Amino acid sequence: MPDTTATITALPDWLIRALADRKEHELHEKASKLRLVMDQAEKINRWLAEFGIEPVSPAGYDKFGNLQGAVLIGADYEEGTYEVRALWSQDDDAIELHTADWENDSTAFGRVRLLKSIGDVAAARHETPKFPARPRDFAAEARWAIDSLNVDRLNNGEVEAVVTALNGITAALLNLAQAGPRS
Numbered sequence: 253m254p255d256t257t258a259t260i261t262a263l264p265d266w267l268i269r270a271l272a273d274r275k276e277h278e279l280h281e282k283a284s285k286l287r288l289v290m291d292q293a294e295k296i297n298r299w300l301a302e303f304g305i306e307p308v309s310p311a312g313y314d315k316f317g318n319l320q321g322a323v324l325i326g327a328d329y330e331e332g333t334y335e336v337r338a339l340w341s342q343d344d345d346a347i348e349l350h351t352a353d354w355e356n357d358s359t360a361f362g363r364v365r366l367l368k369s370i371g372d373v374a375a376a377r378h379e380t381p382k383f384p385a386r387p388r389d390f391a392a393e394a395r396w397a398i399d400s401l402n403v404d405r406l407n408n409g410e411v412e413a414v415v416t417a418l419n420g421i422t423a424a425l426l427n428l429a430q431a432g433p434r435s
Contacts, residue, residue: 286317292340296322299347300338303370311338321350321361324373333377337361349376391429394422 263271296311300322307322314320321337334351341348347367352360362381365372398419 282317286313289313289317289319292319292342296338296340296347299367300324303367305338305370305373307338311340324349325377327352328377334380336373336376338367339363341366349373351376351379351381391426394426398422 290313293311293313297307300307300310305324307324308326309323311322312320319339321339324336324338325333327333327335337350337352338347339350340346341363344366348363349365349367349372350361351364352362360381360383362383364376364379364381367373
């Protein structure tokens with residue numbers, strides 16, 4: 253019987269080139285993302301200077317290339333105010349102010365308003381962040397509905413027919429929803 257292990261471990265030249273191309277593409281994507289983050293940090297710091305705001309710590313980025321917002325003012329527990337950070341909003345092309353509720357077990361910063369005047373920072377100190385609701389997964393909900401209406405557990409033939417019809421309609425709608433974006 254011939255030894256096939258040597259032929260399996262050797263990669264074809266085209267695959268070696270493809271892997272190198274993929275690695276180069278990933279490197280370009282990381283560099284592009286880092287340039288974007290560096291640009292956003294520079295914009296935040298420049299805009300804050302234009303407003304005359306000297307942050308506790310300026311905007312920058314961490315060792316993983318993630319944007320670190322500028323800390324404008326810390327929380328004051330006695331006054332009941334929140335820490336305010338400045339981040340960049342690509343959608344609004346402006347600084348957005350974020351706060352975090354220090355009374356929560358897991359501190360998470362969330363947007364409260366855009367920076368339009370220096371008074372927005374003072375107002376933001378009193379605003380609890382409002383996080384958007386997670387998007388609903390309608391397909392998962394429909395599958396759950398199908399599974400919860402189990403025909404095998406029913407003892408009534410007429411109800412079984414209705415449940416089977418509902419399950420079929422739900423499955424058809426799921427199929428249409430998945431096929432919709434492709435057509």
